[in-house]
Amino acid sequence: MSSVRAEPRADGTVPGAEPAPRRRTGSGYGRYVAGRLTGAAVSLLAVLVTGFFLFRLIPGDPVKFMTGGRQVSVEQLAAYRREFGLDLPWWRQFTDYCGKALTGDLGTSYQFRTPVIDKITEALPNTLLLTGTAFVLYTALGLFLGTRAAWRGGGFGDRFHTGLALTLYSVPSFWLGLLLIVVFSVGAGPVPGLFPTGGMESGDTTGFAYVLDVAHHLVLPVVTLVAVEYGQTLLVARSALLDEKGADYLTTARAKGLRDVQVKRRHAVPNAALPTVTLVFVNLGRVVAGTILVETVFSWPGLGGLFYQALSVPDLPLVQGLFLVFAAAVILMNMVADLICPLLDPRVGR
Template sequence: MSGVRAYLRHCGGKLGGAAVSLLAVLVTGFFLFRIIPGDPVKVLTHGTPTTAEELAALRRQFGLDLPLWRQFTEYCGNALTGDLGMSYQFRAPVGELIVQKLPATLLLTGVAVVLYSAIGLWLGTRTAWRHGGAGDRLHTGVALTLWSVPSFWLGLLLIVTLSVGVGPVPGLFPTGGMESGDTGGLARAVDVAHHMVLPVLTLVAVGYAQTLLVMRASVLDEMGGDYLTTARAKGLRDASVRRRHAVPNALLPTVTMIFINLGHVAAGSILVETVFSWPGLGGLFYQALRVPDLPLVQGLFMMFAGAMILMNLLADLLYPLLDPRVAR
């Protein structure tokens, strides 16, 4: 019973922390984007003859003529009821726009997260178990290089080499977008997969490097443990010692990173989606920032941050199940 009470106290503290974080996101999401240079009304009417009366009418329509404190209270009240407002440029509810773009982002980043988490965990464990060898030095060097490379730069490099083509090497993949045309069935699935190759490769290259390095460091910390020596003394094979003893104890730091990566599934990668013209939430966020479309950027910011907070909360709630000492 004492263990259950300790776990419930742990859960209560983490839930309270998540609620405070969401409140901070709500406040930050309002004031952060108010300091972005630019007048949404002037940007939206650029190139169109507009009188001062028409500009004032648009400001009243968007609620930009209200005092800042009034805008803030209305924003908080609407957000707490699930109303994210109306997009300035698309003239559509922000919630509907998010729902429309979410599947494309989930498809792209979901596939990438699964791939680089699996690859990073497997390679991180193997390289740590054989640390100091040629394979360890090679994989660690590649991972350090890729982790330090900006994702948008890597994406542009892949477009130049594998989409446009270099010298006699022809372009093999599309330069952007999600599909080529009106196709259906299996042909459409193949077309979408063809368009996904380069953006997924970009996300996997950077993500697997981070996962590998964190998992490698965690396993190395566990390798000097007495419990591993005891397991070997019992006659367990090296692979069993690694799989059944070292890896489970090394997972705690990696679990946090994996859950954070799952939070990125909702956020997508703004830079990668923009570089590859992927029609997801990242590209939508970039479009909204250019105006700035305040209701849209605020709604997306809340969704991105909320997904990260939720995934961190789930990781915190899972910790005591992996290691009961965390809840004490």
């Protein structure tokens, strides 16, 4: 019996043939990138507008703070307001602020009388040292324990680490920081005071002794951040790996003779990496923002402590500048995560 060959349709397809899966083209990914860049720009603009109007609702008069409580005349107060543009209507202050911010000029701090950008660049390395060290530790710890707990799901280790992570993640960071100061700085019962109560350095060391001194001051705030933050990474990594654990391709991999550890490392963990990668980049954006409460509790001279000082005045240019930097870092890292995810999984963004 002769076979009948199916004739192609007008559109070039053959009846009965399954359509080939569509792959992400360069133009498709380009449109995806353009959409994410546009979204990031709109978000940054929203932050710019929100930051300007939000912090003007804070009670307090910055001009009276600048006078230091001294008796000054009405003319002197008016001169201060003219110097910093506070005598202008809000719409004029807003347009001036936006125009300068787009050129990198964040204004002049009321309390320090220096450009805001200079104060930010001065405190930024201290924040990166603290939050960057904590970020590396809690990310590595969370990923390791999360994948280990998920792969041995239901066991004692899984229940213990999941319960501990949930408990620590729900603890307020400032409360845990104060508790660590009481126990390990002041001393409680048989535990002597082992670490400084705050600050970044003792002020009387140089060279390698200075490095050790900074590391000594770094221990308690880093432990606070790691204890509070590692739980989130652990829970996300565990949940993602549990979703992949029962997949058919892992059964096929085992049937081909791969050992359990090879199945986990070569197949399960890479396929479960998408939500974890997103979380890591979000946390990376928060490294620049720092942790205001932890830096305040431990008197750490970073961006978080500077933000708290600026709020107490209120130092509007410094508060607005820090708020913009914090938000820009998070928006940028979210955008980077969005751009990387389609490269890890082509289904994203379709």
